[in-house]
Amino acid sequence: MSRGIVIAGGGLAAQRCAETLRRAGYDGRLRMICAERHRPYDRPPLSKGALAAADGDASLGFRAPAWYADKQVELLLGASAAGLDAMRREVLLADGTNVAYDELLIATGSRPLLPAAMRGLRNVSTLRTLDDARTLRAAFAAGGPLVVVGAGFIGQEVAAAARRAGVPVTLVEALPAPLAPLLGEAMGAWFGDLHSAHDVQVVLGRRVVGLEGAERAEAVLLDDGRRLPCAHVLVGIGVAPDTGWTAGNGLGDRGVRADESGRTAVDHVFAAGDAAATFDPVVMAFLPGSHWEAAARQGAAAARAMLGLDATASHRASFWSDLYDVRLQYIGHAALADHVRIDGDLGARDFSVTYSRGGSPVAVLLANRPQELPNARALLAT
Amino acid sequence: MSYTARIDAGACAAHGDCEDVAPEIFAIEGDVAVVIGDGPDDLWLEAARVCPSVAIAILDATGRQVYP
Numbered sequence: 001m002s003r004g005i006v007i008a009g010g011g012l013a014a015q016r017c018a019e020t021l022r023r024a025g026y027d028g029r030l031r032m033i034c035a036e037r038h039r040p041y042d043r044p045p046l047s048k049g050a051l052a053a054a055d056g057d058a059s060l061g062f063r064a065p066a067w068y069a070d071k072q073v074e075l076l077l078g079a080s081a082a083g084l085d086a087m088r089r090e091v092l093l094a095d096g097t098n099v100a101y102d103e104l105l106i107a108t109g110s111r112p113l114l115p116a117a118m119r120g121l122r123n124v125s126t127l128r129t130l131d132d133a134r135t136l137r138a139a140f141a142a143g144g145p146l147v148v149v150g151a152g153f154i155g156q157e158v159a160a161a162a163r164r165a166g167v168p169v170t171l172v173e174a175l176p177a178p179l180a181p182l183l184g185e186a187m188g189a190w191f192g193d194l195h196s197a198h199d200v201q202v203v204l205g206r207r208v209v210g211l212e213g214a215e216r217a218e219a220v221l222l223d224d225g226r227r228l229p230c231a232h233v234l235v236g237i238g239v240a241p242d243t244g245w246t247a248g249n250g251l252g253d254r255g256v257r258a259d260e261s262g263r264t265a266v267d268h269v270f271a272a273g274d275a276a277a278t279f280d281p282v283v284m285a286f287l288p289g290s291h292w293e294a295a296a297r298q299g300a301a302a303a304r305a306m307l308g309l310d311a312t313a314s315h316r317a318s319f320w321s322d323l324y325d326v327r328l329q330y331i332g333h334a335a336l337a338d339h340v341r342i343d344g345d346l347g348a349r350d351f352s353v354t355y356s357r358g359g360s361p362v363a364v365l366l367a368n369r370p371q372e373l374p375n376a377r378a379l380l381a382t
Numbered sequence: 383m384s385y386t387a388r389i390d391a392g393a394c395a396a397h398g399d400c401e402d403v404a405p406e407i408f409a410i411e412g413d414v415a416v417v418i419g420d421g422p423d424d425l426w427l428e429a430a431r432v433c434p435s436v437a438i439a440i441l442d443a444t445g446r447q448v449y450p
Contacts, residue, residue, distance in 0.1 A: 019398065023410065042434075293435060296395040300413070320436075329436070370450040374439045377393055 003100045004029025005306060008081045008091055009107030012292060013273030015040040015062045016299030017105050022071045024307055030073050033091065033099060035080040035108070038130055039065065044292060046133040047154050048322045051161035054137060057130065081108060086249040086266045103268050103306045106246060106256050107299060110239035110274035110288065117210060118149075121217045124233040127154055139232035140165040147220045147230040149208055151178035153321050155236035156191065160323045163198045170201040170228050172208060172220065183330075183365060184340050187353060191323075194349070198324055203228075241288045243275050252277055255288035261311040262302030270306060272298035272313075293318045317363075325349070329373055332363025332380050344369070352376070384443040385426040389415050393437035400438060404429040408438075 005021060007014045010032055018030060034040065041060040049056055068075055076099070083092035084106075090098045112126035125135050136158065139146065144167035148155045151173035162169045175181070177188025195202050203222065212219040212227070220228040241255035251257065251264050255277030262270040271277075273295035277286040289295060297313035304311035318331040326349045337355035344351030344367075352372055355363040364376035387407075391414045400408035400415050404425045409418045415437070430438040430449045440449040 016395070016397070020396070023396075023398075293395060296397065296435075300396060370436070371447060373436055373450055374388070374390060374447070377390055381392060 002029050003089070003102045004031065005103045005105070006091060006099055006101035007032045007105045007107060009105070009109055009273070009275065010034030010036060010038075010040040010075075010077075011043065011107060011109045011273060011295070012040075012062075013109075013275075013295040013299035013302075014105065014107040016296045017107065017272060017303045018071070018073050020300040020303035021307070022073070024304060024309060026303075026307055028102075030071075031076060031099065032073060033076045033079050033081050033093070035078070036129055036131070037078045039063075039068065039075055039077065041130060043128070044320075046130060047127055047157040048161070050130070050133045051136055051140065051158065052164060054134075057134075060130065081245045084246045084249055084269075086251075086269055089268060092245075101268070104270065105262070105299070105302050105306075106243065106251075106264075106269065106271040106275050107273045107295075108242045108245070108275045110290070111242045112235070113238045113240055114235055115237075118208075118217075118233070118235055121211060121213065121215065121233075123216045123231065124211065124235065126235050127158060128239075136232075136234060139234075140167050142231060144168045144231050145170065145229060147172065147228050147233045149220070149233060149235045150237040151175070151191070151195075151202075151204075152236055152238065153179075153319070155234065156195065156323055157321060158234050158236065159195055159200050160198065163200060163324070168199075168201075170203060170220075170230075171195055172203045172206060172222065172228070174205070174207045176205045178204075181335065183334055183353075184337070184355075186340065186342065187365065190346055194323060194326065239274065239290065241275050241277065243271075252286065255286070257286050258298075258302075260301065260313055261305040262298055262313070263305060270302040272302045291317050291319060326367055327370060329366045329370060329376075330363065331373075331376060332361070334363035334365070336362045354379075385423050385448070386441050387417050387426060387430065388439045388441060389417070390437045390439070393435045394433075395435050395437075397434050399432045399434060400429040403432050 080094040082094040090100045146169045148171045159169045159171045178191040180188030207223045210221045211217040256271035258271040258276040274289045277288045280287045301311040301313035321328040334355040339356045341354045350368045353365040394414045406419045407421045430440045
């Protein structure tokens with residue numbers, strides 16, 4: 001049996017790499033090492049619709065099982081990459097077996113951060129996988145109260161989904177306003193108000209100093225002495241690249257360093273998605289990925305690079321979010337901005353925000369204005 | 383039918399979902415989706431709605447954007 005191409009990971013970058021390889025005519029052996037028991041699926045819905053209803057779980061998959069059979073893509077489900085020997089060109093799996101490759105894509109994504117003091121408690125969880133979403137759904141069904149630690153997009157989406165399910169929610173954020181470093185203080189305040197208007201208890205500028213309880217967290221303790229009783233705690237304070245298994249190969253220690261075609265410092269090893277750290281010309285540093293669209297493009301670019309075809313992936317940031325009745329869409333790099341212009345009605349949740357720097361637009365945030373997205377893209381492209 | 387599509391090549395990441403839903407209208411050629419045919423209005427809209435990159439704008443016969 002030939003080695004062929006091995007993709008470590010079962011997320012978006014991995015899937016897009018597999019699809020692009022087959023589309024581009026690669027007909028050799030192709031294997032995907034998927035740590036989860038589920039075939040590759042889309043993660044953004046996990047913090048949105050998937051928290052509302054279980055009946056959509058099956059539709060999360062990128063492709064039907066038949067697609068993998070048709071395209072002769074071998075899925076190694078429940079197989080976790082535990083080590084890499086780039087000299088021998090082998091991935092070591094957690095069960096002790098080796099998977100040898102001609103070309104390897106590292107696309108194992110990221111894992112949620114969970115402070116040591118919060119580990120080991122049955123009702124404290126993070127949200128990254130379908131199984132995590134199922135855990136949260138069960139917690140919603142049990143009624144709450146829910147404490148969400150961290151008001152990034154994951155935390156905010158979970159808070160909104162919990163309210164929709166009728167669960168009492170407290171949202172705790174260490175910053176004075178959610179997302180303020182990214183989107184500015186005015187928008188940060190708007191996000192806080194949005195949750196307050198939906199009866200979320202919003203606690204800003206406060207840190208969690210501990211959890212009360214032995215096997216289960218009974219309450220979350222804040223730095224102002226407050227005690228928040230909880231039935232469940234969801235921690236959404238960020239992620240780190242899940243690349244510890246590649247250590248010892250000189251690939252980088254905070255994500256695998258890769259260029260815009262996914263090439264790493266090691267021959268026959270590529271990286272894409274959240275596992276890859278690409279050079280950010282704005283901050284002049286290698287930063288791990290965190291964007292859905294970038295992951296898709298990097299996976300496709302790596303596939304082309306493996307085949308010796310032209311490959312570059314732009315790293316334009318974009319994301320979307322659903323909070324209550326608000327569809328948010330964002331493109332660009334707002335953190336660069338020196339000027340913020342808001343058009344529309346914040347109170348009516350119908351507005352667009354244009355971030356500019358030196359008079360040139362660098363990012364656009366749309367609230368319930370999907371029709372403006374094509375124009376926003378054109379604005380940033382010029 | 384009356385609809386046409388404007389595909390944002392910069393936004394399209396060649397996911398291929400439009401081709402899955404409406405193979406008679408859309409195809410992935412190289413790195414980008416292109417319009418290769420025609421179909422009922424509902425199918426144009428469905429293909430645009432499933433685009434994960436929101437790269438497909440649908441225009442009616444007068445050129446008015448009906449999606450997104």
